[in-house]
Amino acid sequence: MLRRIKQNVIRQQLAIKEGRFYIQLVNNMNHLMKKVCLILFIFLVEWTYAQPALDTIPSKILNENRLVSVSLPASYKRSREQKYPLLIVLDAEYMFDAFHGPLSYANYWDDLPEMIIVGIHQNRNKERESDCKIEPSTGLPEEEGANFFEFLGGELITYLQKQYRVGSFKIVSGVGLTGAFTNFYLYKDQPIFNAYISFGQELMPEMETRVPARLAVIPQNIFYYHSSADGDLPETQKRLAQMDSLMNPIKKPNIFYRYDKFKDASHYSQVLHGVPNALYHIFSVYQPISITEYKEKLLILNKGYVDYLTNKYQTIETTFGMKFNIRASDFRAVEAAIVSNNAFDELKKLSELARKHYPKAMLADYLLAVYYERTGDNKKAIKSFNNAFFLTPIGDLTKDMMMDRANSLK
Structure with a gap:
């Protein structure tokens, strides 16, 4: 008799646990289904609207x-x-x-x-x-x-x-x-x-x-x-x-x-x-800076790299009536041209422009760090790379990259 009572108690405890697990599972499934339905709804609205x-x-x-x-x-x-x-x-x-x-x-x-x-x-x-x-x-x-x-x-x-x-x-x-x-x-x-x-x-x-x-x-x-x-x-x-x-x-x-x-x-x-x-x-001018544009128009400049970038986007706005942030990839293309031609002073100007367009991203501090690095001020370069580390990654710039660049100068 005592054994049967114990067995019934155990069964009841298991049933309670299974019931709680099932309720939790159902709740989780309902929560998941709500998320899935919401995602599908947003996708369908966007897809249908287009x-x-x-x-x-x-x-x-x-x-x-x-x-x-x-x-x-x-x-x-x-x-x-x-x-x-x-x-x-x-x-x-x-x-x-x-x-x-x-x-x-x-x-x-x-x-x-x-x-x-x-x-x-x-x-x-x-x-x-x-x-x-x-x-x-x-x-x-x-x-x-x-x-x-x-x-x-x-x-x-x-x-x-x-x-x-x-x-x-x-x-x-x-x-x-x-x-x-x-x-x-x-x-x-x-x-x-x-x-x-x-x-x-x-x-x-x-x-x-x-x-x-x-x-x-x-x-x-x-x-x-x-x-x-x-x-x-x-x-x-x-x-x-x-x-x-x-x-x-x-x-x-x-x-x-x-x-x-x-x-x-x-x-x-x-x-x-x-x-x-x-x-x-x-829409040739609208497109991001391509390898051809980089080699034939940007890299051959002796100066005015940042002006080239701002003029490109001003032309887009004037011609097509569209205004948007300068692409991060275009900032990087201009950076590459500046570094290739040893026009390092323009990196500071490029950094200021990046801060205007992406104030919460690491791009501006990264470009400032590259300026200090290229002009031989490793202490300030390390500080700027560290500052960039705490900001939002953008494009191909990552926190690991900022850490590695800072450590390489120590």
Whole structure:
């Protein structure tokens, strides 16, 4: 009897322990599931927000609703004060994805900025022909074409600026007929687009001479990219080559021009070749300092390394309307150029700039330590490396690195 009582007591104690363990396990699982659900929710919101969405825009000018695809940057909801460049893509049914994919990929590596992409659908009811209608004798938009010109350049952009955080830099793109249509915005006294991308343009009358003539006198910055392919019609290739021959002599600091001729490419496959070239052409100054830029522009300087860096980011802000901290990797590139050319005094100036952009990071104290190290003041170098140790790591700078550099000078 006593043995049975003891066994029952033990079973009850085990049951209590197992019950507590189970409750704790359930609580832990619930807590974990809440975290997982929260993470998944945030991921899905971010992912969904960055995906293209269809929108219908009512137009008084066209007297109809126009279907557009809109893709907002992945950071759009998170960065509520940020404004973004606007890319308008004509022939959205097949051109939208040609831009959306490369931009997403290149932005992951910080080579290209995030932007708002808006694609205008023009092929459901053969709208592109009426949208691009011109008067043959003048080579200018008429009737439906004139209405679409006003819709795209006025009504649509006004609508987008009210709906989204559109920045000052605007790009327009098209292929064939729609590519040529974008040139009409260059005919205006004040072009509303800053950059033009076209593939295999089917030029309107006199356009091969009118476009170069306009670019020769336009005072504002204009980025102009176009291409042709072996698969384009012979007449198309001939006229585009003629336009290129008139473009090349235009040597103005505000005109950024590029023309690509793709061999063994069709009229449509040239788009996949040309989109990356066009985007990298337009945003070349936006990109982090590359090995090529370092060797050909930065390393060859005798002085003014810090000025080069600040001017680069001032150009980004002025040209594209984007302001952000100087990349840590660009600080390191300038540091390398300064050290290579023994211009050590500029390290102090670079350190001051780093402290302005990253006050809580170790970058500024690290650069100051390198200055003292290179000028032979090991005591101050050790102190600065130690100061950096207690600040936040950034880029490839770590606490272990600061400790090792300090110890190497003892």
